Amino acid sequence: xxxxxxxxxxxxxxxxxxxRAKVESYIDKTWTNTNEARMxxxxxxxxxxxxGPGLPPFIADFTTPELTEAVNLANAYVDDGGNSSPANFTDxxxxxxxxxxxxx
Numbered sequence: 734x735x736x737x738x739x740x741x742x743x744x745x746x747x748x749x750x751x752x753r754a755k756v757e758s759y760i761d762k763t764w765t766n767t768n769e770a771r772m773x774x775x776x777x778x779x780x781x782x783x784x785g786p787g788l789p790p791f792i793a794d795f796t797t798p799e800l801t802e803a804v805n806l807a808n809a810y811v812d813d814g815g816n817s818s819p820a821n822f823t824d825x826x827x828x829x830x831x832x833x834x835x836x837x
Contacts, residue, residue, distance in 0.1 A: 737755070738752060756777070757774050806819055806822065
């Protein structure tokens with residue numbers, strides 16, 4: 734959703750109502766249960782996010798099994814001082830270079 738928003742609004746000023754519409758459209762397309770989609774959209778306090786002081790009222794958790802695996806693989810390399818590959822390093826040969834890891 735973010736990639737689409739960035740692509741569609743490249744070289745323009747950021748306008749939060751446009752972003753809000755994109756988020757709500759994404760929710761409508763993703764959640765097949767319309768009651769769940771409506772409740773999710775109602776839970777987002779846009780005024781606090783946009784105009785409230787400090788950090789947003791919600792901290793996103795981007796932890797995925799892939800993130801955990803990537804961190805464990807990196808730690809195994811570091812723990813070994815880079816002298817050899819971890820036992821399961823071949824499991825990651827199918828990952829492409831565009832796999833991004835976000836550390837929060």
